[in-house]
Amino acid sequence: MAEASSSSSGYPRQVVYCGVCTLPPEYCEFGGTVKKCEEWLEENHPQMHAKLYSQEAIEQGLSALSVDAQKRAAKDAEKKAAKAVAAEAKAQEQRATSKVLIKRIERNKRKYVTAVQGLEAFGLDIKKVAKDFGKKFATGSSVTKIPGGGEEITVQGDLSDDIFDYVVETYKDVPEDNMECIEEKKKKPAS
Amino acid sequence: MFKKDITPGAKSKVKSSAQRGIRSKVLEQYPLLEPYIDDIMPKKEQLDLVKLPDRVSLYTLGATPLFFQHMDDPLMPHLTLIHRYPSCFNRLRIDRGAIRFVLSGATLMVPGLTSPGGRLPDDDDDEEGIYGEEELDAGEVVVIESEGKETACMVGVLKMGTEEMKKVKKGQACEAGHYLGDGLWQLSLG
Numbered sequence: 001m002a003e004a005s006s007s008s009s010g011y012p013r014q015v016v017y018c019g020v021c022t023l024p025p026e027y028c029e030f031g032g033t034v035k036k037c038e039e040w041l042e043e044n045h046p047q048m049h050a051k052l053y054s055q056e057a058i059e060q061g062l063s064a065l066s067v068d069a070q071k072r073a074a075k076d077a078e079k080k081a082a083k084a085v086a087a088e089a090k091a092q093e094q095r096a097t098s099k100v101l102i103k104r105i106e107r108n109k110r111k112y113v114t115a116v117q118g119l120e121a122f123g124l125d126i127k128k129v130a131k132d133f134g135k136k137f138a139t140g141s142s143v144t145k146i147p148g149g150g151e152e153i154t155v156q157g158d159l160s161d162d163i164f165d166y167v168v169e170t171y172k173d174v175p176e177d178n179m180e181c182i183e184e185k186k187k188k189p190a191s
Numbered sequence: 192m193f194k195k196d197i198t199p200g201a202k203s204k205v206k207s208s209a210q211r212g213i214r215s216k217v218l219e220q221y222p223l224l225e226p227y228i229d230d231i232m233p234k235k236e237q238l239d240l241v242k243l244p245d246r247v248s249l250y251t252l253g254a255t256p257l258f259f260q261h262m263d264d265p266l267m268p269h270l271t272l273i274h275r276y277p278s279c280f281n282r283l284r285i286d287r288g289a290i291r292f293v294l295s296g297a298t299l300m301v302p303g304l305t306s307p308g309g310r311l312p313d314d315d316d317d318e319e320g321i322y323g324e325e326e327l328d329a330g331e332v333v334v335i336e337s338e339g340k341e342t343a344c345m346v347g348v349l350k351m352g353t354e355e356m357k358k359v360k361k362g363q364a365c366e367a368g369h370y371l372g373d374g375l376w377q378l379s380l381g
């Protein structure tokens with residue numbers, strides 16, 4: 001099985017990783033998303049798919065285990081699959097209830113920044129989104145920590161409406177109904 | 192070590208003097224990487240140090256993780272590095288039955304290595320000599336491969352020498368260091 005690895009010619013070896021579960025495809029069978037993994041492999045690496053999911057390969061895998069171990073492994077796989085389904089459902093529910101807040105904040109007289117919170121709940125990498133905002137609106141845009149935990153994107157300028165439209169258009173996973181624009185009044189200076 | 196999901200901490204540049212130090216430590220621990228070290232850590236490129244929870248440091252080249260280290264323990268290779276240069280590390284093999292336990296972060300037990308599907312150094316069934324002839328001592332870093340698979344699934348530190356494993360055939364073999372699908376594997380460095 002590991003013949004190729006005894007010789008060190010052709011290093012570095014190129015290893016394919018599964019587009020669904022991220023593991024090398026030969027390990028997909030141990031995760032909870034085998035079905036999706038198999039579909040991905042068939043589409044993206046048909047040769048590897050033919051090898052890994054052939055009847056022969058499956059029988060070989062099973063023959064290496066005792067009947068008892070097979071049963072336990074099957075039960076384990078079932079549990080994992082159920083977990084994966086539950087996790088997906090939870091993620092979906094979270095997406096349904098999460099809000100994206102776009103805040104207009106007055107910094108100085110007629111100088112505004114726009115803060116955007118909550119995009120990470122929709123599976124977005126907010127560092128990348130911050131970069132996108134900066135490019136799209138040709139302005140400063142960065143990820144900053146929120147006091148009390150979490151991070152938000154801070155964009156220089158009064159861009160609430162533009163950002164709203166851009167997000168709706170660009171990131172299809174964020175439903176328009178879950179977005180809200182608000183205005184944060186400048187705090188009066190203490191005493 | 193990384194059973195839970197982790198969020199990367201502060202990232203900093205490694206000074207060139209420190210970078211040389213890491214390079215020589217890597218070669219000291221993994222001399223077989225010598226022919227490839229310039230590809231792995233090009234002299235002119237900047238290594239970064241990413242702080243991880245529980246005093247673990249991760250050395251990266253751009254978005255590619257290379258080695259991690261708990262305090263001053265030995266440097267351990269990231270699994271993607273092992274996958275690129277598999278024969279440059281001490282390797283053992285577990286039987287198929289043990290794979291799912293390793294992938295859930297359990298401590299690897301000796302029977303997974305001593306059973307017919309497993310491989311230890313100086314193993315009569317190891318016709319290609321992949322698993323070496325020299326016995327390994329407790330405390331050594333080992334890469335764990337799997338019966339019927341080409342890529343490694345774990346890297347860890349031996350809790351028992353391989354010679355003793357062959358004698359007692361039970362007990363804990365290797366602590367879960369870094370395994371496929373763990374927090375370090377899932378870490379996004381982009």
Ligand SMILES: [Zn+2]
Pocket residue numbers: 018019020021022023025027028031033037038
């Ligand atoms: Zn997969």
